[in-house]
Amino acid sequence: MNDEEDEATGAPTAARVTDWITTPITSDLLRGALDVERTEHGVLPHRLPARARAQCADGQLAMAEAQPSGVRLVFRTRATAVELDTLPTKMVYQGAPPRPDGVYDLLVDGRLFGQTSVTGGNVLAVDMATGSAETRPGAVGTARFPGLPGGAKQLEIWLPHNEITQLVALRTNAAIEPVSTGDRKxxxxxxxxxxxxxxxxxxxxxxxxxxxxxxxxxxxxxxxxxxxxxxxxxxxxxxxxxxxxxxxxxxxxxxxxxxxxxxxxxxxxxxxxxxxxxxxxxxxxxxxxxxxxxxxxxxxxxxxxxxxxxxxxxxxxxxxxxxxxxxxxxxxxxxxxxxxxxxxxxxxxxxxxxxxxxxxxxxxxxxxxxxxxxxxxxxxxxxxxxxxxxxxxxxxxxxxxxxxxxxxxxxx
Structure with a gap:
């Protein structure tokens, strides 16, 4: 996947480690989403199809189905570093301390390898006394996973189960390819x-x-x-x-x-x-x-x-x-x-x-x-x-x- 690789490990050489490859985030890289919406920033995974979303105007449902519980990016690569730009929407309750940032889990060949969070993003402020809510816009952030093992491997980036997450850009220092589910049920x-x-x-x-x-x-x-x-x-x-x-x-x-x-x-x-x-x-x-x-x-x-x-x-x-x-x-x-x-x-x-x-x-x-x-x-x-x-x-x-x-x- 990369022309300059260490013969012993198969990892990209130091000379190439900063040569980022940006891969479009398409449905063949996503698992667990029933629909993908294109936004001004990138793509937004949904766990209910558009027809279902159109049949209910409830804000609680809209928030829950757009929080990507179980949704993950899955691909195969020799990359030793991965970056994912996202625009999260974080919920805060008026009068309460801030909630922890959502967590991104990185699995390498099915095993948890690293975790990180993305700061910033939009803020959905909820007043639980009145039920009112207000969204304040914020900036795109980056989830970074450096120091991955060399060689070909399957990576899974599990998105936060409790933050609406728009996917903006996926960068790796080696090419990636989609992975089929094979015979998994x-x-x-x-x-x-x-x-x-x-x-x-x-x-x-x-x-x-x-x-x-x-x-x-x-x-x-x-x-x-x-x-x-x-x-x-x-x-x-x-x-x-x-x-x-x-x-x-x-x-x-x-x-x-x-x-x-x-x-x-x-x-x-x-x-x-x-x-x-x-x-x-x-x-x-x-x-x-x-x-x-x-x-x-x-x-x-x-x-x-x-x-x-x-x-x-x-x-x-x-x-x-x-x-x-x-x-x-x-x-x-x-x-x-x-x-x-x-x-x-x-x-x-x-x-x-x-x-x-x-x-x-x-x-x-x-x-x-x-x-x-x-x-x-x-x-x-x-x-x-x-x-x-x-x-x-x-x-x-x-x-x-x-x-x-x-x-x-x-x-x-």
Whole structure:
């Protein structure tokens, strides 16, 4: 790939190390995005297609789907240095300390090699008391990864799971080429902010990313913070995306938004699964119920922020619903779990490829005692690892719904 290489290592010689090659960022270098939008600065990966985005004007959804959880640049190269110019959009809460910059993970041949962040960028300032938001423009920054090992290798740059990230320019000191997925099977997952990776340490350590790595699967993560709401356009995105295994995690956002009652919930679940099945009639489909969350196990939503410790950088949530309203159809997590069990059992009589997993098998009451949810809703980094490891064992391990898929992959 480079005319002047060290014969022993295959790395570019010192004379060539500053000869940067700029490669256009095209869809064949991107994994995990369903759409790529061209902007005045470069390209913006999206995790929902344009048609879906056009059907909902909700700002929370727009922010979540444009935060590239699970999206990564993948290519093969002999380069020993990589630079990626990006324009991030960082969120700040009025009155709270600044949030940490998003993390970029660099994997070399599947192993974490380096991490960095990009300073600057746009700022989305949110007033949680009023719900108002204002965007202040900022400058492009650069994620730098020097000192890579010599020789041909596969690089993956995982983009921050919690920052909207416009990709401006990709530079390397040797040529790059796209990499096909080969015979790796695709796992398509949909869930809430927990699935998107809220409070995870980095993009390759969200629980779905960890589970995909352990299961040797190609991940497409449609975890949408605050927006796992059984929206028909999300179901159509799942329907139209090629996949070998699909999982949908249903429940917590329906409670903490107080969006619907039991009467609407049951047919909405059926309709969502019907739509997915239109495009994937026999694909293994796993329905997951919510993980353990004490504030909403038996108390309905909405979830509301507790601002008492915000100035100290600690945001807590509490349940604002009245448990007495469960009798009139309000949703709690236990109500949702009971109904999901019933719905999956009913459908499984005609759908042998449909499965159910109780989210408390991933994170339950005993786990909460050991690793409590810092803000009462979202797991921390250690808990993401635990959930990812348990999901991999239960879904991809012996007797799991995706076991046969992994076995076929191993033999291929």
């Amino acid at each position: 695709v796992w398509l997952h949909h869930g809430s902010s927990i699935s998107q990776g809220s409070n995870a340490a980095s993009p390759s350590t969200t629980w779905p990313a960890l589970a995909a790595s352990l299961g040797d699967m190609e991940l497409i993560n449609l975890g949408l913070g605050g927006s796992a709401l059984l929206d028909p356009f999300t179901a159509r995105a799942l329907r139209d995306t090629p996949a070998d295994a699909i999982s949908v995690k249903i429940g917590i956002n329906l409670v903490n938004t107080d969006l619907m009652r039991l009467r609407a919930f049951t047919p909405a679940v059926h309709g969502f699964l019907d739509t997915v099945r239109e495009g994937h009639p026999t694909t293994p489909l796993l329905v997951l119920s919510p993980i353990f969350c004490p504030i909403h196990e038996d108390d309905p939503g909405p979830s509301v922020p507790d601002f008492s410790e915000l100035a100290a950088g600690r945001l807590q949530f509490r349940a604002a619903g009245d448990p007495g309203e469960l009798a009139s159809g309000k949703l709690s997590l236990n109500v949702i779990r009971d109904e999901l069990v019933r719905v999956v059992k009913q459908r499984a009589a005609d759908d042998p490829h449909l499965y159910y997993l109780d989210g408390r098998d991933l994170y339950g009451e005993a786990d909460f005692a050991e690793l409590p949810l810092p803000d009462q809703l979202h797991p921390d980094a250690a808990t993401h690892r635990r959930i990812g490891e348990r999901f991999a064992a239960l879904a991809f391990g012996a007797g799991g719904p995706f076991t046969a898929l992994r076995a076929r992959h191993s033999r291929s």
